[in-house]
Amino acid sequence: MGHGLLAGRQGIVFGVANKRSIAYACARAASEQGARLILTYQGERLREGVEELAAALPGEALALPCDVSSDAALDAAMAAIAEQAPRLDFAVHSIAFAEKAELEGEFLDTSRAGFLKAHEISTYSLIALAQRLAPLMNEGGSLVTMSYLGGERVVPHYNVMGVAKAALESAVRYLAYDLGPRGLRVNAVSAGPIRTLAAAGIANFSDMLEIGRTRSPLRRNVEASEVGDATVFLCSELARGITGSVLFVDAGFHCTAL
Ligand code: NAD
Numbered sequence: 720m721g722h723g724l725l726a727g728r729q730g731i732v733f734g735v736a737n738k739r740s741i742a743y744a745c746a747r748a749a750s751e752q753g754a755r756l757i758l759t760y761q762g763e764r765l766r767e768g769v770e771e772l773a774a775a776l777p778g779e780a781l782a783l784p785c786d787v788s789s790d791a792a793l794d795a796a797m798a799a800i801a802e803q804a805p806r807l808d809f810a811v812h813s814i815a816f817a818e819k820a821e822l823e824g825e826f827l828d829t830s831r832a833g834f835l836k837a838h839e840i841s842t843y844s845l846i847a848l849a850q851r852l853a854p855l856m857n858e859g860g861s862l863v864t865m866s867y868l869g870g871e872r873v874v875p876h877y878n879v880m881g882v883a884k885a886a887l888e889s890a891v892r893y894l895a896y897d898l899g900p901r902g903l904r905v906n907a908v909s910a911g912p913i914r915t916l917a918a919a920g921i922a923n924f925s926d927m928l929e930i931g932r933t934r935s936p937l938r939r940n941v942e943a944s945e946v947g948d949a950t951v952f953l954c955s956e957l958a959r960g961i962t963g964s965v966l967f968v969d970a971g972f973h974c975t976a977l
């Protein structure tokens with residue numbers, strides 16, 4: 720067996736779109752710590768790029784499609800996953816989506832369809848994955864999802880995604896309670912703003928970065944690699960006593976007022 724915090728461990732990372740994805744930073748960090756990995760991507764459109772990203776990792780990594788928008792698609796993806804990795808030690812959920820229109824203007828204008836879509840893709844997908852992954856996971860296994868401060872406090876325009884992140888963080892606690900007796904842990908990392916595909920085209924994302932840079936205790940923004948490292952920690956034996964928690968990786972911004 721090699722060395723590293725995740726040496727000899729098999730993991731899976733959901734939500735790789737490109738090299739800037741937080742999911743890919745998690746994969747890179749886990750791979751550097753000796754993990755064997757499956758990277759999953761939403762659909763055919765992303766296949767070639769994610770296969771190249773998997774091949775570029777230091778460890779062994781495979782790329783498989785996994786669309787979380789229906790039970791049928793998820794079941795099909797899980798069958799392929801179970802074939803490649805019959806046992807898993809950790810899983811990272813790094814998926815969110817809301818219709819663009821819901822992230823503009825006021826929360827008050829949230830539509831029924833927009834609310835349901837955001838919660839289905841960003842929140843229910845964690846539950847749906849936990850149901851299917853738990854039977855494959857070894858004792859001591861770890862599940863980590865990505866959240867944002869907008870789930871706990873108002874961030875203008877984050878809107879329905881904030882409500883979905885609040886539900887996600889609550890789901891982390893309920894899943895931790897249900898899966899604890901099986902020796903599985905469930906946690907979230909709450910990341911500060913990072914320029915990724917999901918940040919592209921968000922009006923005044925630059926302002927978000929500027930506020931982080933000037934007002935966080937560390938007076939800087941965070942990098943995806945820092946989120947990846949914290950995620951590896953939560954997946955590792957070092958975090959064996961931690962479950963149902965939200966770990967901020969935001970240069971301390973969450974603890975400030977004014
Ligand atoms: P990203 O666009 O790289 O990742 C989002 C992923 O969600 C993409 O890979 C996309 O394909 C996937 N996805 C969307 N719909 C899907 C579906 N139906 N099936 C499967 N996958 C689907 O952007 P990111 O910033 O790396 O986002 C990853 C996570 O990090 C999200 O949960 C996001 O809310 C969270 N987050 C991001 C930031 C930030 O500022 N970038 C901060 C805190 C938390």
Ligand code: 0WE
Binds near residue numbers: 817819912918921
């Ligand atoms: O979770 C996120 C973004 C998630 C996201 C992004 C998009 C953009 C493209 C979900 N759905 C979509 N749909 C799209 O069509 N973040 C934490 C990044 C983010 O998004 C914001 C932010 C921050 C920070 C939106 C408004 C205000 C702040």
